Amino acid sequence: MQKHDQDYIKRKNRATVFEMIKNNPPLSRAEIARLTGMSPTTISRIVSDLFHLDFMHEIEQETSSVGRKAVLLQVNPRSVLSVGVEIDKTMIRIGVIDLDGRVIGSRTIERQKNEAAEATLGNIAAGINELIEAEDFDRRRIVGIGVGLPGIIDYASGTAVLSAQLGWKQTDIAGILKKLTGLEVAVDNELKVKSLAEHMYGAAKGSSRSVLIGFGSGVGSSLIIDGEIYRGESNSAGEIGHTVVDPGGILCECGKVGCLQTYIAEASLLEQSNKIKPIANLDELFQARRDGEFWAASIIDRAMTFIAVTISNIACMYNPDTVILTGKLVERFSEVREFIADKCMDQFVWEPLRGTFQIVYSAFENDGVVIGSGLLAQSRFLDISSQMEQVELIDN
Amino acid sequence: MQKHDQDYIKRKNRATVFEMIKNNPPLSRAEIARLTGMSPTTISRIVSDLFHLDFMHEIEQETSSVGRKAVLLQVNPRSVLSVGVEIDKTMIRIGVIDLDGRVIGSRTIERQKNEAAEATLGNIAAGINELIEAEDFDRRRIVGIGVGLPGIIDYASGTAVLSAQLGWKQTDIAGILKKLTGLEVAVDNELKVKSLAEHMYGAAKGSSRSVLIGFGSGVGSSLIIDGEIYRGESNSAGEIGHTVVDPGGILCECGKVGCLQTYIAEASLLEQSNKIKPIANLDELFQARRDGEFWAASIIDRAMTFIAVTISNIACMYNPDTVILTGKLVERFSEVREFIADKCMDQFVWEPLRGTFQIVYSAFENDGVVIGSGLLAQSRFLDISSQMEQVELIDN
Numbered sequence: 001m002q003k004h005d006q007d008y009i010k011r012k013n014r015a016t017v018f019e020m021i022k023n024n025p026p027l028s029r030a031e032i033a034r035l036t037g038m039s040p041t042t043i044s045r046i047v048s049d050l051f052h053l054d055f056m057h058e059i060e061q062e063t064s065s066v067g068r069k070a071v072l073l074q075v076n077p078r079s080v081l082s083v084g085v086e087i088d089k090t091m092i093r094i095g096v097i098d099l100d101g102r103v104i105g106s107r108t109i110e111r112q113k114n115e116a117a118e119a120t121l122g123n124i125a126a127g128i129n130e131l132i133e134a135e136d137f138d139r140r141r142i143v144g145i146g147v148g149l150p151g152i153i154d155y156a157s158g159t160a161v162l163s164a165q166l167g168w169k170q171t172d173i174a175g176i177l178k179k180l181t182g183l184e185v186a187v188d189n190e191l192k193v194k195s196l197a198e199h200m201y202g203a204a205k206g207s208s209r210s211v212l213i214g215f216g217s218g219v220g221s222s223l224i225i226d227g228e229i230y231r232g233e234s235n236s237a238g239e240i241g242h243t244v245v246d247p248g249g250i251l252c253e254c255g256k257v258g259c260l261q262t263y264i265a266e267a268s269l270l271e272q273s274n275k276i277k278p279i280a281n282l283d284e285l286f287q288a289r290r291d292g293e294f295w296a297a298s299i300i301d302r303a304m305t306f307i308a309v310t311i312s313n314i315a316c317m318y319n320p321d322t323v324i325l326t327g328k329l330v331e332r333f334s335e336v337r338e339f340i341a342d343k344c345m346d347q348f349v350w351e352p353l354r355g356t357f358q359i360v361y362s363a364f365e366n367d368g369v370v371i372g373s374g375l376l377a378q379s380r381f382l383d384i385s386s387q388m389e390q391v392e393l394i395d396n
Numbered sequence: 397m398q399k400h401d402q403d404y405i406k407r408k409n410r411a412t413v414f415e416m417i418k419n420n421p422p423l424s425r426a427e428i429a430r431l432t433g434m435s436p437t438t439i440s441r442i443v444s445d446l447f448h449l450d451f452m453h454e455i456e457q458e459t460s461s462v463g464r465k466a467v468l469l470q471v472n473p474r475s476v477l478s479v480g481v482e483i484d485k486t487m488i489r490i491g492v493i494d495l496d497g498r499v500i501g502s503r504t505i506e507r508q509k510n511e512a513a514e515a516t517l518g519n520i521a522a523g524i525n526e527l528i529e530a531e532d533f534d535r536r537r538i539v540g541i542g543v544g545l546p547g548i549i550d551y552a553s554g555t556a557v558l559s560a561q562l563g564w565k566q567t568d569i570a571g572i573l574k575k576l577t578g579l580e581v582a583v584d585n586e587l588k589v590k591s592l593a594e595h596m597y598g599a600a601k602g603s604s605r606s607v608l609i610g611f612g613s614g615v616g617s618s619l620i621i622d623g624e625i626y627r628g629e630s631n632s633a634g635e636i637g638h639t640v641v642d643p644g645g646i647l648c649e650c651g652k653v654g655c656l657q658t659y660i661a662e663a664s665l666l667e668q669s670n671k672i673k674p675i676a677n678l679d680e681l682f683q684a685r686r687d688g689e690f691w692a693a694s695i696i697d698r699a700m701t702f703i704a705v706t707i708s709n710i711a712c713m714y715n716p717d718t719v720i721l722t723g724k725l726v727e728r729f730s731e732v733r734e735f736i737a738d739k740c741m742d743q744f745v746w747e748p749l750r751g752t753f754q755i756v757y758s759a760f761e762n763d764g765v766v767i768g769s770g771l772l773a774q775s776r777f778l779d780i781s782s783q784m785e786q787v788e789l790i791d792n
Contacts, residue, residue: 009412013433016405037409039435152748162748209629225626232715233605234752242746243709245641247701254746256708305643312652313639317713319628350638350650352548352557356630 013038017046018055018075022099026059026072047073055079075099080381081141083128083183084374086190087120087149089113089165094127095367096137097374101201103367105135114167117160121173125180143381144184146373147173148193150217155235158187165217186373186380190214191238191326192229193372194362195222198324200375202363207322211314212362213240215307215327219261223318240310241265263306266329272299286333303329304339308348311340315353326362337361409434413442414451414471418495422455422468443469450536451475471495476777477537479524479579480770482586483516483545485509485561490523491763492533493770497597499763501531510563513556517569521576539777540580542769543569544589546613551631554583561613582769582776586610587634587722588625589768590758591618594720596771598759603718607710608758609636611703611723615657619714636706637661659702662725668695682729699725700735704744707736711749722758733757 016036021027027035033043050056057076060069078098086093090113095106107127111120124147132139151163158174160166174185195212204210204224213221219241223230230237241261242254249258250268262268266282273279276295279288288296307330311323330336345354364371412432417423423431429439446452453472456465474494482489486509491502503523507516520543528535547559554570556562570581591608600606600620609617615637619626626633637657638650645654646664658664662678669675672691675684684692703726707719726732741750760767 009432033435036405037434037438039429039433039438042433042435230621233717234715234749236749236752237713237715239712239715239746239749243712244705244744245643247641247705256744256746309640309643316635316639317633319630319633319635321629348640348652350635350652353630353632353635356632 013042014046014049017043018050021056021073022075025074026061027074028070028072032073053079078104079141080143080378081137082143082374082377082381083131083145084193084370084372084377085124085128085145085147086369086373087111087124087147087166092120092124092127093366093370094124094131095370095374096131096135096142097371097378099378101197101371101375103371103374105131105137106367106370107131117166117168117171117173118176120166121176121180125177128181142183144186144377145177145181146193146375146377146380147177147185147187148190148369148373148376149173149187150190153187153189153192153235155186155188155231158185160187184377184380186376188229188373188376189220189222189235190369191220192222192231192235193376194326194364194368195224195324195372196229196375197364197368197372198362199224200227201371202368203324203360204322207320209318209320210322210324211238211318211320212324212326213310213314215264215266215325215329217267218265219310221314223320240314243313245306245309245313260306260310264303264310264329269299269303269329282328282332286335289335300335304336305348307336307340308344311344311359312349312353315349315357319353320357323357323359324362325359326365326368331361331365409438410442410445413439414446417452417469418471421470422457423470424466424468428469449475474500475537476539476774477533478539478770478773478777479527479541480589480766480768480773481520481524481541481543482765482769483507483520483543483562488516488520488523489762489766490520490527491766491770492527492531492538493767493774495774497593497767497771499767499770501527501533502763502766503527513562513564513567513569514572516562517572517576521573524577538579540582540773541573541577542589542771542773542776543573543581543583544586544765544769544772545569545583546586549583549585549631551582551584551627554581556583580773580776582772584625584769584772585616585618585631586765587616588618588627588631589772590722590760590764591620591720591768592623592625592771593760593764593768594758595620596623597767598764599720599756600718603716605714605716606718606720607634607714607716608720608722609706609710611660611662611721611725613663614661615706617710619716636710639709641702641705641709656702656706660699660706660725665695665699665725678724678728682731685731696731700732701744703732703736704740707740707755708745708749711745711753715749716753719753719755720758721755722761722764727757727761 029043033040056073058071061072080099082097084095084097090111092109092111095103098104109123109127149163150165152161154161160168160171160173162169173187177185191214198204199210209225211221211223221238221240242259244258245260246258250262251257252259252262273285279285285296289300362368425439429436452469454467457468476495478493480491480493486507488505488507491499494500505519505523545559546561548557550557556564556567556569558565569583573581587610594600595606605621607617607619617634617636638655640654641656642654646658647653648655648658669681675681681692685696758764
């Protein structure tokens with residue numbers, strides 16, 4: 001029965017009812033039944049469950065036609081909170097996120113480079129506790145923790161398979177954090193959760209299929225279709241950094257030749273620059289170009305060409321309505337932004353696709369991963385609570 | 397309300413009921429209500445509608461517990477038929493397809509190169525009529541026509557925006573064929589419908605996300621997620637032939653430089669060969685290689701490298717569980733099949749993705765487009781009949 005088995009339909013029904021009330025408040029039970037085609041019994045069961053968890057409240061409203069009062073339902077705005085966490089090389093960000101994707105409390109903690117996972121996760125758990133207590137959040141409202149980090153993440157188990165940036169391998173993030181906090185934990189790649197935030201509440205709000213491209217220590221992308229992250233078989237969809245764009249090109253650290261990220265990842269640009277002179281960061285590289293240094297212009301021009309090629313290749317593969325750009329290389333330097341605005345669509349994108357998508361920049365520059373991680377935890381929650389209910393049913 | 401508006405839910409409910417009965421026969425109305433959470437009223441409405449169209453029949457079955465007879469529903473196996481059509485440069489294939497994707501009658505018609513659309517579509521309509529009459533198919537059972545052809549297709553309107561292979565531009569295939577036959581017509585790119593056939597009943601049966609890669613006059617791909625073609629914003633998702641793999645490479649007919657298909661499309665391989673000597677087709681090119689001609693080995697070796705790069709790049713972007721290969725270049729020559737079997741996964745695929753997918757070959761070599769087109773017409777039907785019903789409701 002695949003997609004239509006009973007559990008699946010149960011979860012979908014609950015999510016449908018919850019989202020319907022959230023997005024079209026207030027609604028009566030009868031209206032929900034009419035709109036969904038579900039039986040009054042099913043609606044009652046779902047609503048009473050959501051009630052029990054205090055996610056809903058009832059309001060009474062005079063109906064104009066007959067003057068009698070109708071009982072309408074709406075979602076409690078801060079009934080569902082979650083914690084979003086971003087783990088970066090040298091920084092941890094923690095935020096409490098409400099149902100509308102707002103950060104209503106946050107903390108920043110330093111991290112030592114290559115700090116062991118246990119230490120980092122211990123600091124995160126302590127930070128979450130401190131934040132909840134100091135700002136007096138209702139702990140019962142917090143439905144889970146979402147964590148976003150760079151690397152290959154096994155989403156199903158919440159494990160970081162490999163995060164070269166953090167120096168972690170086979171790290172059971174979900175298991176450790178759950179033990180420390182007692183909360184459910186969802187873990188995902190930072191670009192995937194960031195794309196979720198931008199798609200739902202940021203630069204791509206209202207989009208049906210958007211793709212976020214991150215130009216950072218690596219290059220990656222994440223496709224969102226109708227509010228759902230497209231993960232693929234092993235949560236590796238969108239790994240454009242390791243697509244080959246030049247089979248006779250530069251050797252990549254992955255062992256292949258000509259991977260895209262050998263041309264535009266920050267580390268690679270700096271490595272190339274340092275063949276000429278000591279360059280510590282992208283700002284110095286761009287300064288060298290402005291100072292008229294030919295080698296810097298040559299590295300940056302090639303990188304810009306490959307940025308445009310990346311956007312075009314993504315458009316060919318995913319045919320999105322929106323491309324969201326993020327990462328220092330594309331966000332910080334006016335040369336790059338101008339190049340993209342002037343030349344990308346007209347000179348690099350395959351002709352039939354010109355004008356089929358917009359190119360925008362991240363709306364949540366620093367908060368994107370925290371917000372997206374929090375939203376991920378919330379979206380998992382409907383599934384989780386439905387699983388809990390099934391356990392109760394079996395117990396009876 | 398986006399995904400949860402009333403029309404959407406209505407169509408989904410109908411499709412859910414139909415597929416549930418089709419895949420788990422026989423079922424009682426009560427079982428369907430219990431499994432879906434829909435109200436008995438909704439179930440009754442949908443079932444009576446499907447009954448009215450003769451898609452269902454009832455069987456009576458003794459229930460063991462109380463000895464009284466239960467009325468169970470099952471789908472009539474040949475209640476839904478469709479016509480699948482493949483239009484190629486010099487050949488048209490027509491088939492009548494049943495609910496299980498079987499070809500239960502077929503015709504092949506010749507086509508003149510660059511024949512005008514009106515002539516080709518006139519021949520198709522005549523061919524369909526002749527097939528239906530000669531083999532005595534029940535015309536009322538045929539829910540629509542699906543058409544698969546090479547080119548850029550506007551799926552929503554059934555228009556061929558551009559088919560360079562057929563020499564067609566802005567051709568309203570659906571409109572013309574509907575006028576000629578009176579049947580609903582769905583039109584799509586040949587690779588997209590072929591991938592649907594392979595995903596549902598062919599080489600990728602049981603897969604959750606498979607991608608078909610076609611190496612032919614161009615190079616293209618099509619991703620299927622849980623039985624649905626991923627189309628993207630303008631039905632151009634998967635156009636890997638125009639992703640750039642070598643920004644310093646060969647000029648492509650699209651005006652860009654270094655597009656993948658300049659290295660592996662059949663036309664491009666022959667063009668390269670003809671710089672050396674007259675070569676009419678791939679067989680002659682491969683024969684030259686077997687005869688020890690260095691230039692032929694060089695062209696073919698480069699093509700094989702790019703085939704492996706293509707598979708790897710697709711895996712990075714889509715992270716599928718199955719890659720289905722089709723097209724003469726990969727299907728016909730043992731050299732290529734051996735190269736793919738021996739080297740692709742181990743030497744070209746990005747290490748974290750090795751073993752996450754299987755590489756298979758098309759199961760429906762010649763019938764794939766016809767079967768897929770027919771299945772497309774069937775899948776559209778549930779939507780269409782629901783739209784018809786809405787019109788009736790408004791009329792009342």
